[in-house]
Amino acid sequence: MFEGLLAGLLWGLDTVIIGIALSMTPFLSTEQAIFLSPFVSTFIHDFFSSLWMIMYMVIRKEFSKVLNALKSKSGKFIVLAALIGGPLGMTGYVLSIKYIGAAYTAIISAMFPAVGALFSYIFLKEKMKLYQLAGLFISIGGVIALGYTPGGSDVDNVLLGFLFALMCVVGWAAEAVIIAYGLKDPNISDEQALQIRQLTSAVFYAIIILPLLGGWGLSFNIFTSSTMPIILISALFGTTSYLFYYKAINKIGASKAMALNITYCAWAIVFGFFILQESVSGKDILFAAIIIGGSIVAASDIKELFKRNKQKNELKKIS
Structure with a gap:
């Protein structure tokens, strides 16, 4: 649970820092740059994240194990998860924003833990108790309330926008479930899985998405601009967040880990206040607390907690 919460907290920090980068000149210089910014920033973010992971694995002298894991059946499932959650899920998210706006996209995409819980039940036989489902x-209700903006934005194609948002939901939910399946292999660690995931995503963006969209020109501009160090720092926090996320998936299951992960919406408000001096309303504080509280309930096993407390008390009596 603690690792799952840390994953959400660090992703909230990553979100705020990448937001700073996206507000800088290279991403706003032309209309094409504005359109390409989500794709290019995701590519650079995942590219640097894969480099951070390579450094981490080399220091631990485990990089050769990543290559061995990549050749295994479970490693191929992790590659599939990376493609579904990264390029597919993220592309759906970006295109949904284009057609129905950021507010409605955020509301719909927040449903991915619920869909993930359903997938986990069907494919992994993970079960959530009634109070966990309620949490x-x-x-999710807190995320929707937090992201809702009355009036919304101009809509050119509502149906298409909703379809892309659903593609995002299914992609992100399926990613966590497939990763959980891949991590059942005792020969693949959380770190190896993350290395495969980030490298797969970066390579797919580099050879498929960016050439199709004509995004390499902007990418080279970013690499040589003052924005690059900010994305590098963002990728470090994002990588650490993913590490904790994968550890949580491995230890408490995909459905509970996803529930904790969406707390990033609440943590982003906290970091936005301290880093960017953004104003925070009473509504923001209330729904942030609801999001975090509901997620903790969703990931908690009350019987297990009582059992552990009972064991601790018995050990104290014996000592």
């Missing part, structure tokens, strides 16, 4: 939907 999950309370948390």
